[in-house]
Amino acid sequence: MSQPADDINIAEQMHVLRAIREQAQSEFERAQHTIQTALEEADSATITSKQASEAMKQQILAAFGASTEEFRAANACAAKIMSIIQAKVSSTRTPRMVTKVQPIHLYGAAVARGPDDDVWTHRDDAPFEPGSAVAALIDEHSEPNLWILASVVSYDRKRDRYTVVDNEADDVGNRETVKDYIIDSDRVLLLPSDEQVPLTRRVEFQKDETVLAIFPQTTVFYPAVVVSGPKKNKGHYLLQFADDETKQRKVPAHHVVPLPARYYNQSEELAL
Numbered sequence: 442m443s444q445p446a447d448d449i450n451i452a453e454q455m456h457v458l459r460a461i462r463e464q465a466q467s468e469f470e471r472a473q474h475t476i477q478t479a480l481e482e483a484d485s486a487t488i489t490s491k492q493a494s495e496a497m498k499q500q501i502l503a504a505f506g507a508s509t510e511e512f513r514a515a516n517a518c519a520a521k522i523m524s525i526i527q528a529k530v531s532s533t534r535t536p537r538m539v540t541k542v543q544p545i546h547l548y549g550a551a552v553a554r555g556p557d558d559d560v561w562t563h564r565d566d567a568p569f570e571p572g573s574a575v576a577a578l579i580d581e582h583s584e585p586n587l588w589i590l591a592s593v594v595s596y597d598r599k600r601d602r603y604t605v606v607d608n609e610a611d612d613v614g615n616r617e618t619v620k621d622y623i624i625d626s627d628r629v630l631l632l633p634s635d636e637q638v639p640l641t642r643r644v645e646f647q648k649d650e651t652v653l654a655i656f657p658q659t660t661v662f663y664p665a666v667v668v669s670g671p672k673k674n675k676g677h678y679l680l681q682f683a684d685d686e687t688k689q690r691k692v693p694a695h696h697v698v699p700l701p702a703r704y705y706n707q708s709e710e711l712a713l
Contacts (some may be wrong), residue, residue, distance in 0.1 A: 603629050
């Protein structure tokens with residue numbers, strides 16, 4: 442069975458990284474040997490101290506230059522490996538059948554909640570503050586919808602729209618280089634911290650309920666089934682993600698939100 446292209450690339454890059462590391466080690470050992478030899482020759486008076494110092498200086502500079510180039514090459518190689526891994530993990534994944542969990546209900550069917558229990562949805566009388574962490578639907582035409590971790594920049598009350606920025610951007614603090622997304626308020630869900638809204642003030646998602654949660658080590662939200670709640674897991678939900686057959690994963694409670702009805706364009710059942 443052949444390996445996926447991404448796996449082959451990672452294996453090749455790891456091989457290159459090991460070769461670079463071995464070459465750098467060899468360069469340092471060679472430099473150390475040459476310097477030691479120069480010192481011994483200086484002690485035996487076969488060359489003057491000034492000549493020995495110059496020889497050592499040139500050898501050190503040569504070794505430093507070589508190791509610097511190897512360090513840069515190693516960094517570039519490592520960065521490429523990480524980009525391949527992150528692209529693979531963060532890419533939009535097609536939901537498939539997961540046989541490890543029982544059939545479940547969509548959000549709203551299993552548990553009835555009143556407006557006072559909803560700490561995630563926008564309210565006209567209390568819009569989200571700038572800097573608030575949110576789940577944002579940045580592409581409503583994607584199937585399934587792509588929800589990402591973002592931060593609120595501002596709220597336009599007249600148009601009922603938020604301006605948000607992607608929290609995965611390289612330099613979120615630099616407003617000149619970060620791309621803004623202007624989206625309707627119903628495409629934004631607040632992620633209140635435990636300090637802002639303690640777990641004691643939240644209605645807990647029930648076992649077998651479908652939620653939307655950040656997949657660990659990414660900034661993308663995916664559907665998942667609740668296995669157990671935060672009371673049993675020190676503030677974390679134990680979840681089974683829809684496209685993750687390997688194991689159940691713990692996710693902080695503030696990174697778990699109700700599955701929006703529009704996630705599958707309000708027409709498809711979630712296959713889990």
